[in-house]
Amino acid sequence: MPRRATGRNGHGTQRWRIRGMQTHVTKPSEIERKHYVVDADGQVLGRLASRVAQVLRGKGKVNYAPNLDMGDFVIIVNAEKIKLTGNKLEQRTYFRHSGYPGGAKYDSMKRVFEERPEEVVKRAVRGMLPKTKLGRKMIRKLRVYAGPDHPHEAQKPEALAL
DSSP states (O other), rough: OOOOEEOTTTTTTEEEEEOOOOOOOOOOOOOOEEEEEEOOOOHHHHHHHHHHHHHHHTTTSSTTTTSSOOOOOEEOOOOOOBBTHHHHHHHHHEEESSTTTTTTTEOOOHHHHHOOOOHHHHHHHHSSSSHHHHHHHTTTTTTESSOOSSGGGOOOOOOOOO
16 A cells, blocks of 8 residues: 655645656657758748758657757758748848947848858748757758758658658
8 A cells, every 4th residue: 555645744645645657758869860851942931941940859759858859850952942922032131240349241131042042941940949059959950952962862861741
């Protein structure tokens, strides 16, 4: 028979100690990672970025833990053929700072997309990840390429259907 739980003053309470199921805590050694390749041709930027961010976090896995980097590696190809809805190309600006006084730099999305389309996709995905050390670790598992070729054939990436 289980022991009776006692309060601080030594008087017994009517609660019984329950033994039974325990919560499984995922260890970093139990994490298995896959490689996925995503074709961005004709995809809408925001929808693609949100789905990729979920895969990078590992939210679709059964043993997901928010405090661990559980996600898979993602390779995005054809970033130059991505679709943008509305007037984002003309209206959206990107901000960066040199670290010096008066060192604010603003770039239009149109200019960045023409010069480096992979940067537009990477920034969209980064904005949907946690703004912590863990988020910075997750974004390192993302590779974006403007064209259809990528140098990751040795990892045997699977196609990710969106």
